[in-house]
Each structure stands twice: as C-alpha cells, then as structure tokens.
Amino acid sequence: MTMLETTLRPMTGREPAAASPEEILARARAAAPLLRERSEEIERTRRLPEDVVELLRATGVFRIGMPKEWGGPELTFAQQCEVIEALSYGDAAAGWCAMIGMDTWIYAGYLDQSVVGEMLANPDAITAGLIFPVGRAERVPGGYRVTGRWPFGSGVTHADWVVGGCVVYRDGKPEPGPGGAPINWRLMLARAEEFEKVDTWHTTGLAGSGSMDYRVTDLFVPEERSFDFTKSHRTGPLGAPDAFLGNVPGVPLGVARAALDHVRELAAERVERATGTPWAESYRVQMAIGQSEMELAAARYAVYGTLNDLWHRLEAGIEPTPDQQVSTALARLNAFRTARTIVSRLSDLVGTASIYRTSPLDRWLRDLHTMCQHILAQDQIVQSAGAHLLGGTPQAPFPLGLKA
Numbered sequence: 001m002t003m004l005e006t007t008l009r010p011m012t013g014r015e016p017a018a019a020s021p022e023e024i025l026a027r028a029r030a031a032a033p034l035l036r037e038r039s040e041e042i043e044r045t046r047r048l049p050e051d052v053v054e055l056l057r058a059t060g061v062f063r064i065g066m067p068k069e070w071g072g073p074e075l076t077f078a079q080q081c082e083v084i085e086a087l088s089y090g091d092a093a094a095g096w097c098a099m100i101g102m103d104t105w106i107y108a109g110y111l112d113q114s115v116v117g118e119m120l121a122n123p124d125a126i127t128a129g130l131i132f133p134v135g136r137a138e139r140v141p142g143g144y145r146v147t148g149r150w151p152f153g154s155g156v157t158h159a160d161w162v163v164g165g166c167v168v169y170r171d172g173k174p175e176p177g178p179g180g181a182p183i184n185w186r187l188m189l190a191r192a193e194e195f196e197k198v199d200t201w202h203t204t205g206l207a208g209s210g211s212m213d214y215r216v217t218d219l220f221v222p223e224e225r226s227f228d229f230t231k232s233h234r235t236g237p238l239g240a241p242d243a244f245l246g247n248v249p250g251v252p253l254g255v256a257r258a259a260l261d262h263v264r265e266l267a268a269e270r271v272e273r274a275t276g277t278p279w280a281e282s283y284r285v286q287m288a289i290g291q292s293e294m295e296l297a298a299a300r301y302a303v304y305g306t307l308n309d310l311w312h313r314l315e316a317g318i319e320p321t322p323d324q325q326v327s328t329a330l331a332r333l334n335a336f337r338t339a340r341t342i343v344s345r346l347s348d349l350v351g352t353a354s355i356y357r358t359s360p361l362d363r364w365l366r367d368l369h370t371m372c373q374h375i376l377a378q379d380q381i382v383q384s385a386g387a388h389l390l391g392g393t394p395q396a397p398f399p400l401g402l403k404a
Contacts, residue, residue: 019060019063019073020073021064021073021075021076021079023060024059024060024061024064024073024075024083025079025082025083025086027058027059027060028059028061028083028086028087029086029089031055031056031058031059031086031087031090032086032087032089032090033090034055034090035052035055035087035090035091035094036090036091036258036360038052038091039090039091039093039208039360039363042091042093042094042207042208043093043207043208043363044207045208046201046202046207046208046210047157047158047208047209047210048093048094048097048155048157048158048208048209048210050158052094053126053158056087056094056097056098056101057124057126059083059087060073060124061083061084061087061098061101061102062098062101062102062104062123062124062125062126063102063105063123063124064079064080064083064102064247065080065102065103065104065105065106065238065243065244066105066123067105067109067234067238070105070108070116070120071120071123072105072123074238076237076307076308076311077237077243077246077247077307077308077310077311078246078304078307078308078311080102080246080247080250081246081247081248081249081250081253081303081304081307082250083098083247083250084098084099084247084248084250084251084254085250085251085253085254085257086250086254087250087254088250088251088252088253088254088255088258089254089255089257089258090254090258091208092205092206092208092251092254092255092363092364092367092368092371093206093207093208093209093367094208095250095251095254095255096154096206096209096251096371097154097155097158097208097209097210099247099248099250099251100127100128100154100155101126101127101128101155101159102247103127103244104119104125104126104127104160104161105238106238106243106244107127107161107163107187107189107227107244109232109233109234109238109239110187110227110228110229110231110232110233111189111224111225111227111233112224112225114224115189115224115225119161122160125160125161126155126158126159126160126161127159127160127161127162127163127189128153128154128155128156128159128161128162128163128192129150129153129156129159129162129163129164129214130150130151130152130153130163130164130165131163131165131187131229132165133165133166133167133183133185133186134148134149134150134151134164134165134166135147135148135149135150135164135165135166135167135188135216136148136166136167136169137166137167137168137169137186137188137221137226138169138170138172139168139169139170139175140220142222142223143220143221143222143223143225143226144166144168144186144188144220144221144223144226145218145219145220145221146164146166146188146190146216146218146219146220146221147216147217147218147219148164148166148215148216149198149213149214149215150164150165150213150214150215151200151211151213152211153197153210153211153212153213153214154209154210154211155209155210155211156192156195156197156210156211156212156214157197157210157212158210159192160191160192161189161190161191161192162189162190162191162192162194162195162214163187163188163189164187164188164190164195164214164216165185165186165187165188166185166186166187166188167183167184167185168183168184168185168186178228178230178231185228185229186226186227186228187226187227187228187229188221188225188226189221189225189226189227190216190219190221190225194216194219195214195215195216195219196214196215196216197212197213197214198212198213198214198215199212200212200213203370204366204369204370205363205365205366205367205368205369205370205371206367206370206371229241229398230403236314236315237310237311237314237315240314240401241398241401241403242328242329242398242399242400242401245328245329245332245376245399246307246310246311246328248332248376249303249331249332249335249336251371252335252336252338252339252340252368252371252372253296253299253300253303253335253339255339255343255364255367255368256292256296256299256338256339256342256343256368257296258360258364259342259343259346259360259361259364260289260292260293260296260342260346262360262361263289263346263349263350263361264289266279266350267279267280267285267289268280284349285349288345288346288348288349291345292342292345292346295338295341295342296338296339296342298338299331299334299335299338299339300335302331302334302335303331303332303335305331306327306328306331307328307331309324309327309328310324310327310328322388322389323389325388325400325401325402326384326385326388326389326400328401329376329381329384329385329399329400329401330381330382330385332376333376333377333378333381333382336368336371336372336374336376336377337372337377339368340365340368340369340372343361343364343365343368344365346361347361347362347365375396375399376399378396380395380396381396381399381400383395383396384396384397384399384400385400388400388402
C-alpha cells in the first residue's frame, strides 16, 4: 500500500476520534492531485463521479463540522476553510461540493435528537440543498406537506440528505414568523431519494458541481425534520446562524493558488516571443506575478484573520462591534472577487494559450466567473455591511450573521 493510499484510507463506521484536524487537512492535500487528474471528466459529466465522491468522503471533509460531543473533530472555521481550500486546489467543483456537503452537522444542531441519532449512523453523510424559502410547507398534524422546486442544488446528485427552504402556510395562508416577521421561514430535511432531480445545470463554470434543480410535490415532512435557522440547540461557534458560511472562501482561494502555481511553472520554460527574454527576466511577467501574489496574500490573511477572530468571539460569548460583525462577510466576498481578478490577469498574461479547453486556466476562469455570481459575492453584501455600520437597513442581513 502506497503512502497516498494509506493517507486516503476510507473511514468507516464511527471512528471520527482518529481523524484530527491535521489528519483531515493532510488527506485533503493528498487528494488534490487526484482531483486535478479528474477535472476534465468532472466538468464533462457535470457532476462528481461516484468514486470521486468516495474519495472526498475518505478525507473526512464531510464531518469537519461535527462537534466533539458527537464524536467529531469539530474543526474551527479557519481549519474548515483550509480543508476546502486544499480540495479546491485540486478541483473547484469538488471543493464546492465538499463545502456544501459538510453542512450536515451544522444543520443537525437545529434538529431533534431523535433525528440526530439517525443521522449519526453515517458520520460522513452529505447534505445538499437551497436554504432560501422558495418552497411551500402547509402545516398539517405532525408536520408539513411540502411542495416546491429549488434551484442551485449543488451536490444533489450524490447527497444523502436534502434541505429546502420553505414559507410555512396554515389553512392556505402564510404564517407569520417569530418576532413579527412577515413569513415563517423553515428548512425541511428529507432523504435525497424523496426528491426528483431536474437536469438544468448547463453552465459556464462549476459544471461538475451538479447544481441542478430539485423538486417535490406534497411530501410529508415530520415536524422534527424541520428547523428555524435562528434557533440552534447548540451553543458556541457552531451554533451561530452563519456557521455554515465559514469555509466558503476556501474555494476561490484554492483556485487562485492553483492558477498562480500553474503560471509560475509555465514561466520557468517560457520566453518573450518578440525579444527572446526569459519570462523570469520579463518586467511585465514579474509585475503580473508579484501583483497577484500580493493580492492573494492580502485576501487570504483577511479571510483567516476574521475567521479566527469570529471563532474566538463566539466561543467566549463576546458581543461583536458593528465592524467585527461585517468583517468576515466582507473578507469572504473579497476572496471571490480577488481570485477572479488574479486568474483573469494570469489568463491575459499567458495569452491565446489560455483560451483552449486543454488549459486549466480556461476552466479556472470560468469556474470563478460562475461562483462570483453567488449571492455571497454580490453588491448586496457590501450594501448590507455599509448599512449595518451606519445604522441603516441591510438588504441581506443573513450572510452577515444578523438574525434580522
């Protein structure tokens, strides 16, 4: 058995105690070159192949949010982000699906203990689904009758559990939410096989994430398999309403690092056509690489610095200042936009060679363009941060960790 095979030895049953944060990160880094080899296939098939899903399970990534009291490794936000960054260095779609799929144990903190006990039978379970309330849940005795069609089901092609955000109705009318909210927004959890997948995912980038639509009609969901995202049973950092967002910037950071390393390797063999100057001695190449390294380092330190600060504050129960409240969300958004800028610059530097499908720069640029359309990378987040700092009304309070 090779060292790589040993590192990625599948984890079976309930053995999370053997998987420390350091071991999981080492497994993720060992998996990255294997994922890179499969990137073309992942994109072509528009989903993660089954053996790639099992490779990800073997790293332990899907249990990184499992708390210690349940036997899990309980990685901090920064440690989670490092794992996702390492996997995304290999393949963006695989990193994206890992980032989404590990939410199983974040969601479990909101659920009844009977459901958690059922979920613990598979500590490497994968969860997919859209949390925003585009479905309808009619309240009935013992639970809800759920109907809806949700877009952006990243990883739904290989998930074990699926969630769908719903507006709760009672007797045909929208039910008011807690604290006088105009709607009651609840998430419904069900087995993946209970949903129909709708193959809509024909996209510019992140094709391999399989982020297609999924739907259900009149599905009964018991009360104990539904939850309100503002009412976790868990205390501490993993009970925060935005706990599942901590590792998101690992995807763009990993892709940008992969692109930079790729172009630095190209530079060792390239010369300027017009002058014959080696790229290592070319001012324009030196500037492009130096600028990109500077921007990536700044973006990365902002992400990890704010994640560590957030974890420590939540752990200590310290109320954040307005500036602290928005810092993690702004650092996250900046990571997306900075990564896209870097890969675009590197594509310009490499020139026409970067436009062919055989160039990983082509895929990385398309992947980043697609992920930058996510709500977490939109101006709404910037506006909401500014509004919170000024005492105004945020348009998107939830990604900032605000409950209303």
